[in-house]
Amino acid sequence: MTDVIVVGAGISGAASAYELSRRGFKVTLLDRYSPAAMASGWTLAGVRQSGRHPAELPLATAAVERWIGLAGELDGETSYRRNGNLRLARTVDEVPVIQKLVAEQSAAGLELTLLTDTADIASVAPAVSDRVMAASWCPTDGSADPKATVLSYVQAAQRLGTVTRFGERALRIETASGRVTGVATDKGFIPADHVVVSAGIFGNDLLDPLGLAVPLQVPMVTVLRSAAQAPTLGPVIGVANADCAGRQEVNGRFRVTSGLETWHGDMESGPRDNGEIRPAVRPSMNSVAEVVRLFGTVVPAFKDARIDEVWAGLIDLTPDGLPVIEASADFEGLTIAMGFSGHGFCLGPVTGTIVADLVETKRTAMPITPFTLSRFRRQGAAFEPLALHG
Ligand SMILES: Cc1cc2nc3c(=O)[nH]c(=O)nc-3n(C[C@H](O)[C@H](O)[C@H](O)COP(=O)(O)OP(=O)(O)OC[C@H]3O[C@@H](n4cnc5c(N)ncnc54)[C@H](O)[C@@H]3O)c2cc1C
Structure with a gap:
């Protein structure tokens, strides 16, 4: 029962x-x-x-x-890392967006710092382009597998x-x-x-x-994963208008996403190579190219990485x-x-x-x-x- x-x-x-x-x-x-x-x-x-x-x-x-204690509690793997989150301003127009975010969320009690000096951004993420103008830095954010x-x-x-x-x-x-x-x-x-x-x-x-x-609306997000690279990027990277985001997994692979896109409506179900049965949604070449362009602008090393996997995900958006x-x-x-x-x-x-x-x-x-x-x-x-x- x-x-x-x-x-x-x-x-x-x-x-x-x-x-x-x-x-x-x-x-x-x-x-x-x-x-x-x-x-x-x-x-x-x-x-x-x-x-x-x-x-x-x-x-x-x-x-x-x-x-923090989840892997121990579950007695299993999570690959959780508390390596922080940097949200970047790439243009003059994006700087006030990041400033507002830092002001509002600091007032709400979150440990969030505004970095306006390229050297400060490089000190937490040397892989980020020195053309980035400012960033919010939350050291207690992170990622997991x-x-x-x-x-x-x-x-x-x-x-x-x-x-x-x-x-x-x-x-x-x-x-x-x-x-x-x-x-x-x-x-x-x-x-x-x-x-x-x-x-x-x-x-x-x-x-x-x-x-x-x-x-609900169901938008789509394109995701690219590279082959393993030498570790160069600790934090999760976002950008002011959220048109791309990414991080480097603990195994060295870049895992990078687009912003929200319109879903074409197709979803295939069936066994994957490893025998799992799960649905697959395929992104367009255009969106793959756009993710490479946008994320490659803020993390140049990403453009040289070899592609391992490409997929799309769907979002249950209220x-x-x-x-x-x-x-x-x-x-x-x-x-x-x-x-x-x-x-x-x-x-x-x-x-x-x-x-x-x-x-x-x-x-x-x-x-x-x-x-x-x-x-x-x-x-x-x-x-x-x-x-x-x-
Ligand atoms: C590309 C992408 C990037 C994202 N980035 C982040 C991020 O950086 N940080 C973050 O916090 N969140 C992120 N999210 C969102 C996050 O992944 C989701 O909000 C979260 O995983 C939702 O989990 P869930 O268990 O509610 O839903 P799901 O993981 O979708 O699980 C629903 C499950 O229900 C099953 N199911 C559905 N209908 C039935 C049925 N009738 N009978 C039996 N089973 C059924 C499905 O097979 C599925 O396994 C991202 C999402 C995407 C797609």
């Missing part, structure tokens, strides 16, 4: 399954593909507080504290008793008299009193029939760029954690804790009032212009 079915084994669902299992719940973690098959594998995997919306900053700060982290969560959850069912698709959440009763999948029916929807861009396939769809994290007021036993809008990787450890709190008591000490689904009924669902920050 299962107490809680968690739909989706990205970082949000895997962390939720782990936290729920720690608290003694009998958990089934379901994914139509493999763990980290979608956004949590496609991601840049920056673990950052800088550039966050004020409503998300407390969660990001709590998450960063948790990331996304697939390794999700797998570590899954394995830790399994050791605590979570049952994993991968390659199984949730088709419907069943309800009776306003209560969740289980999930119908393409392999049968799983009864349970609680269901967590952490299914990223596909979450609305399950919520729509219940009248609870989260307003109108205000903030997630939905709540215990549903409409259906007893339903918890929603989706719509992370391109920055949910860092939050994963805290998302897991919040979801477990909500399943257990419907309350949490974390400040999640800004993340209700009903805000879109009140404030409307017009999409604000948003950018993806590295």
Whole structure:
């Protein structure tokens, strides 16, 4: 018998399954593909507080504290490194954007410094072009290996008793008299009193029939990964208008992303070379060339690196760029954690804790009032212009 079915084994669902299992719940973690098959594998995997919306900053700060000991806690690999985040101003026009960011987030209590001297920027990141004019510097930001982290969560959850069912698709959440009763999948029916929807861009396939769809757009991001290079870049690099971002992984590979692009709508599903079943989205040559041009301008060594992999990722973007994290007021036993809008990787450890709190008591000490689904009924669902920050 299962107490809680968690739909989706990205970082949000895997962390939720782990936290729920720690608290003694009998958990089934379901994914139509493999763990980290979608956004949590496609991601840049920056673990950052800088550039966050004020409503998300407390969660990001709590998450960063948790990331420090996460590999030990999970007894697994995360490759988390606290190497900082530099957000660059490349032109005179971008300098005030960075100045404003530093002023606002410093006032909110974040350790964020404005660097206006090329030598200061070079001292934290010698690989950055000396044509950059200014930067914000957050030394407590960092990055991690996304697939390794999700797998570590899954394995830790399994050791605590979570049952994993991968390659199984949730088709419907069943309800009776306003209560969740289980999930119908393409392999049968799983009864349970609680269901967590952490299914990223596909979450609305399950919520729509219940009248609870989260307003979403699904933009695309192009990602390039190079072959291993000598380590030259410690921090994660972002830019003022978020049209590119990147970092060097612990294995020396550059992992670099575009800004938000329009998704062409195609997605292929099938086994990859390593036997994993996960979807693939292909970017255009034009966007690959643009990523090389833009990131190569700020980190010149990137242009000479050899290409290893190219892919595109999709983003579950809400109108205000903030997630939905709540215990549903409409259906007893339903918890929603989706719509992370391109920055949910860092939050994963805290998302897991919040979801477990909500399943257990419907309350949490974390400040999640800004993340209700009903805000879109009140404030409307017009999409604000948003950018993806590295
Ligand atoms: C290119 C890119 C760069 C990013 N950069 C950053 C960054 O630097 N920092 C950061 O914090 N965030 C970043 N993000 C965002 C971050 O990666 C996501 O917000 C986060 O991974 C979302 O995790 P999730 O578990 O909510 O969703 P996902 O990882 O998408 O997981 C959802 C899972 O649900 C499964 N699923 C869906 N429907 C069903 C169903 N019906 N039945 C069973 N399973 C189902 C899917 O197979 C999938 O595995 C980036 C995202 C992208 C794409």
